Amino acid sequence: MAVYTKHPAATPPAAPARETTRHLMVRAYCVLTLFAVFAHTAVYNLVGAVGAVVVIAVLTLASLAIWIPAIVRGRPSAFRWRRLPWVALGYGTLALLSILWSKWPGATLLTWVLLAAVTVTALLVATLLTWNEIVRALSTTLKLILALSLAIELWVALVRQEPLLPNFVDLPEGEIDPHLYWVRGNLFNDGRIQGIVGNAHTLAVMCLFALIVFAVLFAAHARRRAMLVVWAVLALVLMLKAASATVYLSIAVVLAVLAAALIARTAHRPGQRRTMYLVFTAVAVAGVSAAVLLRDQLLALFGKSGDLTGRLEIWQSVWERAVTRPVFGNGFSSPWVPWAPGFDGWIVDHGLTVFHAHNMWLDVFLQLGVVGVALMALAWLALTWRAWFFAVDRPRWDLDATRAYSPLALLPLLLVTVLLVEGLAESAPIMLWGWLLLILLSFKIKSAPLIGEGADAPASTPPTRARRVP
Numbered sequence: 001m002a003v004y005t006k007h008p009a010a011t012p013p014a015a016p017a018r019e020t021t022r023h024l025m026v027r028a029y030c031v032l033t034l035f036a037v038f039a040h041t042a043v044y045n046l047v048g049a050v051g052a053v054v055v056i057a058v059l060t061l062a063s064l065a066i067w068i069p070a071i072v073r074g075r076p077s078a079f080r081w082r083r084l085p086w087v088a089l090g091y092g093t094l095a096l097l098s099i100l101w102s103k104w105p106g107a108t109l110l111t112w113v114l115l116a117a118v119t120v121t122a123l124l125v126a127t128l129l130t131w132n133e134i135v136r137a138l139s140t141t142l143k144l145i146l147a148l149s150l151a152i153e154l155w156v157a158l159v160r161q162e163p164l165l166p167n168f169v170d171l172p173e174g175e176i177d178p179h180l181y182w183v184r185g186n187l188f189n190d191g192r193i194q195g196i197v198g199n200a201h202t203l204a205v206m207c208l209f210a211l212i213v214f215a216v217l218f219a220a221h222a223r224r225r226a227m228l229v230v231w232a233v234l235a236l237v238l239m240l241k242a243a244s245a246t247v248y249l250s251i252a253v254v255l256a257v258l259a260a261a262l263i264a265r266t267a268h269r270p271g272q273r274r275t276m277y278l279v280f281t282a283v284a285v286a287g288v289s290a291a292v293l294l295r296d297q298l299l300a301l302f303g304k305s306g307d308l309t310g311r312l313e314i315w316q317s318v319w320e321r322a323v324t325r326p327v328f329g330n331g332f333s334s335p336w337v338p339w340a341p342g343f344d345g346w347i348v349d350h351g352l353t354v355f356h357a358h359n360m361w362l363d364v365f366l367q368l369g370v371v372g373v374a375l376m377a378l379a380w381l382a383l384t385w386r387a388w389f390f391a392v393d394r395p396r397w398d399l400d401a402t403r404a405y406s407p408l409a410l411l412p413l414l415l416v417t418v419l420l421v422e423g424l425a426e427s428a429p430i431m432l433w434g435w436l437l438l439i440l441l442s443f444k445i446k447s448a449p450l451i452g453e454g455a456d457a458p459a460s461t462p463p464t465r466a467r468r469v470p
Helices: 021-038 040-074 086-100 105-128 131-160 200-219 225-242 245-264 272-293 295-301 311-322 360-392 407-425 432-447
Strands: none
Touching: 021 040, 021 105, 021 131, 021 432, 040 105, 086 105, 086 360, 086 432, 105 131, 105 432, 131 200, 131 225, 131 407, 131 432, 200 225, 200 245, 200 407, 245 272, 245 360, 245 407, 272 295, 311 360, 360 407, 360 432, 407 432
16 A cells, blocks of 8 residues: 655756856847857948957957857866867968968958958857757847848838938939949849848858758757748748849759758668668769759749859959969968959959859969868868767667657758859858858867757856755
């Protein structure tokens, strides 16, 4: 017969552990730094070149002030320096050394400082946040970009009712090239919108990132799933209004990679994946071949000319300069500093000096030669390799081989896919948010290969003192 006792053996119920105020502030600061990198052009258009430098400098110093003490006292196990992305950091070191032979040393030093600041931000986020927190921080950052983009487009279209120049400069007399505007006010007409980032293509990429992050959170049964759907609809509308052909291509490739990853997860026998990889390779070769053969029709479908909207001329000019120094390049500068003598007036589009090669591999070849291309290729190859197996391998650290997959594990692979496609027509993957994602994802996958376990376990909250009952 069971006997009721006032002294049960089980642990008495307690409230769930809460995050410390310090950690909540760190998470909020990480969102601020991510926004400053992902929407750097918005900061530049708002406060100018000098103001943007001051903002980046202040945030970097604050990041170091938070990061270094956290490593020493807070979570020393989270920073595994042996698992740093050494190849990518080697590329950054080569970029600094290139000041010795650079044709534009001032631009090299200035842009390397920006690269170092972004690297510090990426390492800060990867060290202090778990995988779940990183996804939530990216979600919040992208929501801010979407909301501010909608707000500024509505304000320019309905209230201001005329285009907006950077730094809120008054419109001059006479004709002005539309490419100089921060926001053109095309929200309710057939034109493309630029949003808070001031560039239609960049806004489209941010919308695609947002759709990926929101979809992953939705699949992971995050809270407020209905609001995630609302945000996703907003991202889709803004992306369609931004109308970027490169982003449309990225969507097709992302869906193909997602399907391949989900199929690879179904493998149960050792030889199954080998067969799958052969099929995936055949499909990829067929798809690329069809795209090459039908390139004119595809370009016409997306409203692009045969010269890829002037990119062929840009690539030709960059190649002619790059081959003059093929081994170590002409000197690092990502982006190209438009007022530097080596770039000022070199390649001009719509009256503006072009600030990158519109192809990350050609850009790296121009700046750091074959050596730089090799380092960059190894860095992206290593990240792609790890992101693939991070997505398709079942989480396992003991004999249990039946644990469920986490939808969050797909996020690095899908983001890397977007960046690699982006690198074919833009240079974004080697600077600012592209470089940040390279460092962040590379370091996080290597240091925390299991979501929610081991090095990725949430920081423990300090034990509370038991109060004496009077």
